[in-house]
Amino acid sequence: MTEAKPKKMMKMSTRENLAGWAFISLNFIGYLAFKLIPLILAGVLSFSKWNMTTSLSTMTFVGFDNFVKMFKDSFFRTSFTNTILYAVVMVPVAIFLSLIFAVILDRYVFGKGLLRLAFYLPNISSMVAVSVIWMILFLPSYGPINMFLQSIGVANPPKWIYGKDTSLMSIMLVGIWQRLGYNIIIILAGLQGISQTLYEAAEIDGANGIQKFWYITIPSLRDTMFFLIMMSFISSFQVFTPVQVMTKGGPGKSSYVLVYYIYSKAFEGNELGYASAMAWALFFLVFIFSMGRMIFQRRKAE
Amino acid sequence: MKQFKKLAALVLAVIMVMSLAACGGGSGSNGSTAAPNTSGNATQAPQTQAPGGSEAQTQAPAGEGEYTVYFYAWTNPDNMKTLLAAFDEEYEGKYHMEYVKLDDAKTLTINTALASGSQIDVMTQASSMDLRVRADEGTYEGLKQFFDKEGWTYADICGEANEATQNINGDYYAIPYCQNINMIWFNKKLFDAANEPYPEAGWTWEDFRQTAIRMTSGEGENKVYGAMMDYAGGDGDNYWDFIARQKLGPFTYYNDDFTASAFDDPAFAESLSFFYQMAVVDKCIVPYDEYSAMQYSNDTQGMIGLYSDKYAMWMAPVYGCLYTKPSYGEVPADADIGMVDVPTVDGGKTVTTVYTSTASVPSSAPNKDASWEAIKYITILHPEYFAGPKAMHPGIDLKTDEQKEFFNSIIFSDKPGVDYDMCMANMAMDRTLVSKDNTVRQGQVEMNEIVKEHTTLVFTGDESVEEALKAMKEEADEAIANSSN
Secondary structure, eight states: OOOOOOOOOOOHHHHHHHHHHHHHHHHHHHHIIIIIHHHHHHHHHTTEEOBTTSOGGGOEEOTTHHHHHHHHOHHHHHHHHHHHHHHHHHHHHHHHHHHHHHHIIIIIOSOHHHHHHHHHHHHHSOHHHHHHHHHHHTOTTTOHHHHHHHHTTOSSOOOGGGSTTTHHHHHHHHHHHHHHHHHHHHHHHHHHTSOHHHHHHHHHTTOOHHHHIIIIIHHHTHHHHHHHHHHHHHHHHTOOHHIIIIITTOSTTTTOOHHHHHHIIIIISOBHHHHHHHHHHHHHHHHHHHHHHHHHHHHHHO | OHHHHHHHHHHHHHHHHHHHHHHHTTTTTTHHHHOOOTTSOOOOSOOOBOTTSOBEEOSSOOOTTOEEEEEEEOSOGGGGHHHHHHHHHHTTTTEEEEEEEOOSSTTHHHHHHHHTTOOOSEEEOSOHHHHHHHHHTTOBOOOHHHHHHHTOOHHHHHOHHHHHHHEETTEEOOEEEEEEEEEEEEEHHHHHHTTOOOOOTTOBHHHHHHHHHHHOBOOGGGOBEEEEOOOTTSSSOOOTTHHHHHHHOSSTTBOTTSSSBOTTSHHHHHHHHHHHIIIIISOOBOOHHHHHHTTTTSHHHHHHHHHTTSEEEEEEEGGGGGGGSGGGOOOOTTOOEEEEOOOBSSSSSOEEEEEEEEEEOBTTOSOHHHHHHHHHIIIIIOHHHHTGGGTOBOSSOOOSHHHHHHHHHHHHTTOTTBOHHHHHHHHTSOOEEEEOOOOOOTTHHHHHHHHHHHHHHHHTTSSOHHHHHHHHHHHHHHHHHHHHO
């Protein structure tokens, strides 16, 4: 009679690791297929010349030509500058306004729920539909905004998206309007996490409203603000839909932004290599900014 | 619980992998239902999946020994039914046609199909630039060999205007399946109300301008403009260069040997100044801002604006009448739309612009004879089945008055609110066509960006005509020089 061999048991930690891998595999496969592999392919494409209307066999290696071309391309330079300008203006203004509205909504108004919904609605609306409506609102001749401005005595109201000097600013306005709701919800969550005892202690010490806001509210929202600034900058660098729908980069090239230019080069000009190089430039812009902010935050925490 | 979690994770992972595999398996893995029948054997029961994973339109399954021809285009599948049935009947026992509807997303779907090696026997293209690039890169089959076999010449079949633009180094890589001739559509009701005589062929641009001024009335949102045209800024066509095209002929933007741009030619200054005067000074043509906001670059919106009394005249291709069909919106019962030739420079014979949509045979098509038979059937032998339902003229040169009348009757019949007799009479007139197709590769993409940039600035009043043309000349010359290096 032979002795039965004990079942070879997998180690507990191995089993748990496998289970963990199995769980993340869903997300990981999607990440590989739709994010990492395309990202790597875009990197390869950025060093090549390939017109998308032809087969892959026509792709040629061009070294750093696409990156050199970027700096000579006036459309790229304008798009890059406009993108930075859009982010630098849009993010602080949107966050500042959101903070004010959030504080008001948190403490000083009735019908908070309804107002929160009203502010949040633009964020869940289709940007395409919203942009088309803004195009009508911005009409210089008989758009509601200019009709109102004229009714209060503004003789020469702006041309908004239809003017070279005002098109980018108008797109920023739409961006701020849409971003407010999201920012307000996040800030409201942060506000509700601040302990009331801090305010009560400040009151006992004789602090006024502004002092409480400045010395308690703002520092307590530091992490929330950091998150919002990060997310807002990243999404601002990727602004596309309002430009595509409302101005197509015009008039002239006054409202060209990076993602719109990348799109037009890739899918209208079919220059996949050049578009990929610009996409990598955009990636580095976001990456450098994100790293800078993270280092700054870490040092501050230390 | 732990066991359940593991099981759940594994099941979900398997589902994910299978889903991804299914997404990516379009081109080669569905051979059992849609594989190209190059061996001559019968294909399986009705095919619903095209080789690239796109939806295929089919009338009937391929019969015994029939080769299946895959035809890729953007046309509404409903408009393809007659063509598919007629082709299958004509070539019964030999060829069977499957239609693959491309998504309306620029060139992305056809590019993907080409890159993935899907079977494409005949395909249409989005632009002359795409055609030229593919021809240069060897993606397309030269078609002169087939014309020669048939004993035809391209110019005789497709006309001199098309031959001039489609000739690429002595060969032809596409055949026009339709021609879009530019005309002026006008709202007869508005003309009647203003006691204004209807415009007639042979009128000059100054007549056009004066008519537009007289037909302009009202203010603000109630303003009725004398005319509407596409600007370069939208997705639509553009007309600011119309007079230059009439004067300079095809490849208008280039000098004679394509080594520089022609924006310094006085014809461009005349043309841009004329439309600037109408849009910005006279304000008798829909301004750029309103054109953009109201989406008039979309031809459906263009026709709706016309019959909704937003403007009296609309510069547009003949197929503009298609948008009076009920499927594009209900046309008012009292709509009355007329059509006339575009104005002339000197009051003489009409010279108007035309652009084509073309079809080609990829060099990867497995059965070139089948591809040729299909493209020949679609574009040359029976254009009435493909161009006709789209209210477009065929790409071929119609030789006789009977042929012209037959085709015009297809285009203008069943178009509610359109004056059929007036359209038929006007369309029968003789006119010279100048092709807008640009198959020259040098600097074309950059030049289109440059033109769009500066002309929009002119029409928003941010740049003068002189400044714009000077900048266009300098920048376009640089783009041409760079692309030639």
